[in-house]
Amino acid sequence: xxxxxxxxxxxxxxxxxxxxxxxxxxxxxxxxxxxxxxxxxxxxxxxxxxxxxxxxxxxxxxxxxxxxxxxxxxxxxxxxxxxxxxxxxxxxxxxxxxxxxxxxxxxxxxxxxxxxxxxxxxxxxxxxxxxxxxxxxxxxxxxxx
Numbered sequence: 001x002x003x004x005x006x007x008x009x010x011x012x013x014x015x016x017x018x019x020x021x022x023x024x025x026x027x028x029x030x031x032x033x034x035x036x037x038x039x040x041x042x043x044x045x046x047x048x049x050x051x052x053x054x055x056x057x058x059x060x061x062x063x064x065x066x067x068x069x070x071x072x073x074x075x076x077x078x079x080x081x082x083x084x085x086x087x088x089x090x091x092x093x094x095x096x097x098x099x100x101x102x103x104x105x106x107x108x109x110x111x112x113x114x115x116x117x118x119x120x121x122x123x124x125x126x127x128x129x130x131x132x133x134x135x136x137x138x139x140x141x142x143x144x145x
Contacts, residue, residue, distance in 0.1 A: 001025045001119055002126045010043055018067055019123060020130025022047050028119055029056040049091070063090040063097060066120055068127040082106035084131070086124050088115070104128055 002023035009022030024042055027035040035056075037046050045051035049065025067089045074083055083105055090098040102124050103113040115121040 001028050001122055005126075005129070006042065006047075009047070011047070015130075015134065017047050018049055018065065019047070019126045020068075020134065023126055027056055030058055032056045050094075061092075063092055064094075065091045066123055067091065068124060070128065070131045082108075083112070084128065086128055086131075088120065088124060090120070106132075 003025040006022035006024050014021045045054040051057050069087045071085055073085050086102040089096045105112050
């Protein structure tokens with residue numbers, strides 16, 4: 001369960017990670033709830049999905065990984081009302097087993113559509129934080145040129 005963004009991760013392309021960056025957090029695997037994974041476990045397993053080598057990974061699980069994508073939408077077609085759709089795909093064995101759309105209303109800072117599983121919802125919140133931060137960095141970069 002992601003808790004805090006890792007600014008000092010050692011990933012070559014952290015922006016390509018499933019949540020748009022590295023995160024520290026707490027394990028939610030049965031029998032290990034609340035344990036803090038080591039930095040190596042975070043780097044090699046938790047932030048990548050498909051953690052086959054992790055000793056905490058339960059053999060029976062619904063998903064191996066969750067992937068996200070986002071886009072700004074609006075009734076006027078350009079997102080002026082500040083809605084962001086977050087699409088997700090839960091994968092098992094590199095195949096989709098569930099997918100859907102969540103929606104965040106930026107102007108009101110609230111989720112209009114949430115995921116029923118609190119773990120996926122928290123991952124979506126972390127992904128959205130990374131997505132918004134990336135957009136702000138891209139706005140600043142051209143201005144600095």
